[in-house]
Amino acid sequence: MSFPLFPVQASTQAMRTDHIFFWLVFISGMIVVLVFGLIFTFSFRYRNGSSAQRGELPEWVSHDFEIGWTTATFFLFLFVAWWTAASSLGALTPSKSGLQIHVVAKQWMWKTQHPNGAREINALHVPVGEPVTLLMTSQDVIHSFFAPQFRIKKDVLPGRYTDAWFQATTTGTFHLFCTQLCGTEHARMIGDIVAMTPGDYARWSAAQPQADDVASIGASLFRSLGCSGCHAENSAVHAPPLAGLYGRPVRLSDGRTVTADDAYLRDSILRPGSDIVDGYENIMPSFAGLIGDDEIFALTAYIRSLADHPKESGR
The missing domain is CATH 2.60.40.420 (Cupredoxins -  blue copper proteins)
Known part of the structure; x- marks a missing residue:
């Protein structure tokens, strides 16, 4: 269902987002109606004043009502915050398939x-x-x-x-x-x-025009840039192996543990000295200014493919 004043819903996220939006509008509207209803009711009901006692309240007066509506409002706020956050987290986590x-x-x-x-x-x-x-x-x-x-x-x-x-x-x-x-x-x-x-x-x-897939382009770059000379299994240089690396935790020399995702691989290519793998020396040169984003995409796609085909890393 799409509301006429809104763009059409063309994705699963669109339906979820609109569902949250309309419920928040409904809850906010009910609160507005309640508050303004009480304001107008009290304005007319007590427009001529009342005989209520003024000044300091006696000890027997209970504050249960104030505590009750304040607590109810607080828990309503917590519920709304939890519900919207839980419903929105799925849109923030990329799908691992597709x-x-x-x-x-x-x-x-x-x-x-x-x-x-x-x-x-x-x-x-x-x-x-x-x-x-x-x-x-x-x-x-x-x-x-x-x-x-x-x-x-x-x-x-x-x-x-x-x-x-x-x-x-x-x-x-x-x-x-x-x-x-x-x-x-x-x-x-x-x-x-x-x-x-x-x-x-x-x-x-x-x-579309025939072209190598991104991972194949990355494999060619991996060899032409000399990466295979250090990261291959039979290399004489002591460099971290890349087979099965993507998506796994990596322990660094400073004691931190990070996940080998696309951002980590990008930093390793452009700023290799920032995250040194535990047990290895900082010998990798920086490729900042030597390759562009398209090449970085291709290289990370190739390394990502090694998670499924680890034997190919020795090429």
Whole structure:
């Protein structure tokens, strides 16, 4: 169901978000009606004053009523906060299944890359009924990925990865905006999200210019940049193995334990001295300024693929 004054609901998150919104409006409306009802009732009921005792209250007067409504209001607030937080957490945690699409924002366009290597500018084709995870970064300033029909909005930051996910429920073409002022052409940084049936998406994907998938591109970069000379199993250099690394906890030399996710891999490539793996020396050079976000996406995709095919890391 979609309210006429609201954008259509085109994702599972949209239905959940609207459900929370309307319930909060209803609860707030009931409180407003109650408060203003009491104000008007007391204003007319006691407009001529009353014989109630003024001044200091006697000891026998009970404060149970005040304590009761204050406590009830407090627990109502806690319930609403818990309910909205619990209902919204699912939208913050990316799905581990489905498509993972890389998104790079720059002044003033959206660049997207699919797992099979297909690239788009200011457009994003997705299948209906399948979770889609967006792994996003910016090449210059802060942008914000906003798809109103999907009810998702996430800031896209330079030098960092942010992620968001959605599952389209309706076919069609939907708006994509940047909602963070990012320069003179900010208002023109728009695009389309095209939700298609799985069959149509498969045909569209097959019709795109042939290209290696992202992980294969990353494997080629891994060799051409010399990474395999240190991280291969038979390498003479003592460097951390990458087979099965992605998604696992990593103990660092300073005692911290971090998860080997996309953000950790990015930092390891650009700032290898910031998080040194326990038991290894800081011998990895920084690739900051030598490779761009597209290459970093490809390298992390390759390392991520080694979690499923660990024997390939020795290539």
